[in-house]
Amino acid sequence: MNKQQYHPWLFKIALATTIATLPLMIVGGHVTTEGYGMAFPDWPTSDGENMLTYSWLHEASDKFYEHGHRLLGMLVGFLSIALVIIAFKVEEKKWIRNTCLLVLACVIVQGVLGGTRVTENSKALAMAHGIFGACVFTLMAFLTMVTGKRWIEISNDPPQLTPGYGRRLAITVPLVVLFQYFLGGCLRHFNVGLHPHMSFAFVALIFVIIEFRSARKSGIKWLKRPAMGMLHIGIFQILLGFAAWITKFGLPAAGFVATAGSWEQSLSRTAHLITGILFLMTTILYSARVFRLHQLNKNNVIDAGQNLSPTDTLPNAEGNA
Known part of the structure; x- marks a missing residue:
């Protein structure tokens, strides 16, 4: 039976993805608390503009926080893509590679849920977005744990x-x-x-x-x-x-x-x-x-x-x- 190997970069990118998701959830939670979820009527654009070029730093609170939430979501998406690339480059365990793929898939689904919540102006989708987001974050934390040294070393003398x-x-x-x-x-x-x-x-x-x-x-x-x-x-x-x-x-x-x-x-x-x-x-x-x-x-x-x-x-x- 081939034992799992520790790959520092895989663990680091898994940890970075998890940590980056935390401010995403904090801002998202604040958006929901204050009722800013419908600050923009459109998605994936913001007021009809490209999300990356939209000038948002001097906008009112609702658009400032909602657009910041969208940008943080993009960051987590990019990190999830990097996670998959590194996993397929260094990791031999198929279940870990599949877990990385699952993280990326869940991040995409979560983004679509958030966007559809806006276009449909649906509170039910907003709730689904929140619950699924908690599950995605937990999956990221799980991946971070299983790629860490202690998870691997415990198998030597459990x-x-x-x-x-x-x-x-x-x-x-x-x-x-x-x-x-x-x-x-x-x-x-x-x-x-x-x-x-x-x-x-x-x-x-x-x-x-x-x-x-x-x-x-x-x-x-x-x-x-x-x-x-x-x-x-x-x-x-x-x-x-x-x-x-x-x-x-x-x-x-x-x-x-x-x-x-x-x-x-x-x-x-x-x-x-x-x-x-x-x-x-x-x-x-x-x-x-x-x-x-x-x-x-x-x-x-x-x-x-x-x-x-x-x-x-x-x-x-x-x-x-």
């Missing part, structure tokens, strides 16, 4: 997991968080589902706490560290949710009156959105690590069986030779 450890949680938790993100999208774009979104946030946090306790009991640092990050992000996300609620509806008991369009409201809502994306990402990356260790343990058992000589025997159920 920690041992008990059979079946964490698999159900590794499937359930990302689905729970994704559903919570969907509820947030309904609230953000259609102003419905406030109470389900707020209530289910605690359900998602409970699942994350259970998964964190499971990771801590395993004693494996490669699992404990991302699980700790996942828990911290989950708690911070709930606090941001409260901040978004207070800045939108106020807190009469404390004498705080909400002001529509205030910078506090804009900041808290956009931060809540971005943290939600990071929350989803960390749950999926943790799950990928769990399944990675199970696969490595399984491969080691198979290799050990193949290396036995005809006179060797495996231990019986009582552990005796």
Whole structure:
């Protein structure tokens, strides 16, 4: 079995693509928060002009942020193309090359979704654009992780997991968080589902706490560290949710009156959105690590069986030779 090799430039371009997507999402989140999505009635042009030659730096806030969002999207597109080129030049693993192709395809689809949202003036497409964007960012982060040194080096001496450890949680938790993100999208774009979104946030946090306790009991640092990050992000996300609620509806008991369009409201809502994306990402990356260790343990058992000589025997159920 050919082992995966570390390719510095592939990892660097995967990391650059992921990092470049973060400001794209922040600006996109601000565009949605402020309702700037229809600043231009056309796409892929901006006010009928070429996107690259359009003079936007001195435009009003809506066109400034929306056009900036479009330009950042183009940057991520170019980086995704470079990612595919480098992958096919240096990487031997077919599944990694295919993942790079998938990233590029998803970036193209995401761009078309965003443009169609404008031409159709559709809130449903705006919501789909936001949810799919979170999934694309997570895919980029996954690619960055699997092309990194630690992912490759862990195969040399993988920690041992008990059979079946964490698999159900590794499937359930990302689905729970994704559903919570969907509820947030309904609230953000259609102003419905406030109470389900707020209530289910605690359900998602409970699942994350259970998964964190499971990771801590395993004693494996490669699992404990991302699980700790996942828990911290989950708690911070709930606090941001409260901040978004207070800045939108106020807190009469404390004498705080909400002001529509205030910078506090804009900041808290956009931060809540971005943290939600990071929350989803960390749950999926943790799950990928769990399944990675199970696969490595399984491969080691198979290799050990193949290396036995005809006179060797495996231990019986009582552990005796």
